[in-house]
Amino acid sequence: MLKHSFASEAVLRAIARHLGENEDEYGIAGLLHDIDVEITNANPLTHGPYAEKI
Structure with missing residues (x-):
């Protein structure tokens, strides 16, 4: 999951x-x-709505 998050960060940057x-x-x-x-x-x-609460 960390690799995915870091890759997403790089792409969005x-x-x-x-x-x-x-x-x-x-x-x-x-x-x-x-x-x-x-x-x-x-x-x-629930994936998106739960994230809003965090």
């Missing part, structure tokens, strides 16, 4: 750079986008 956006904000989004996946067992009905 590159996208931000290309778009002229804030790389830190995009990078943090990449790191945290699956913050609840292990708790929710990646259930699409």
